[in-house]
Amino acid sequence: MELRDYMFEQVRLWNSSDDKMFSFVEDKEYSLAKFKYWIVKYNKATTDSSLQQFTEIPIQNEFASRAVQGEKLIELEIPTGIKITIFK
Numbered sequence: 001m002e003l004r005d006y007m008f009e010q011v012r013l014w015n016s017s018d019d020k021m022f023s024f025v026e027d028k029e030y031s032l033a034k035f036k037y038w039i040v041k042y043n044k045a046t047t048d049s050s051l052q053q054f055t056e057i058p059i060q061n062e063f064a065s066r067a068v069q070g071e072k073l074i075e076l077e078i079p080t081g082i083k084i085t086i087f088k
Contacts, residue, residue, distance in 0.1 A: 007038035
């Protein structure tokens with residue numbers, strides 16, 4: 001088993017446990033710092049793969065013009081700058 005596969009499995013085990021991070025690595029052969037490094041790598045790998053499954057929904061002009069005239073129901077803006085607005 002490669003190191004990457006082993007550490008990703010360790011991250012999955014920790015995610016499914018109720019242990020605190022420092023308790024989980026206490027009896028392991030790797031340090032807390034190394035485990036944190038692999039958590040970041042794991043999160044990046046799983047996030048990137050989910051972004052590849054993103055499907056854009058095209059908006060036809062006839063619907064867009066009506067939406068602009070409608071009343072805003074919900075507007076959500078996240079820190080990355082993405083804004084989602086739902087009109088009535």
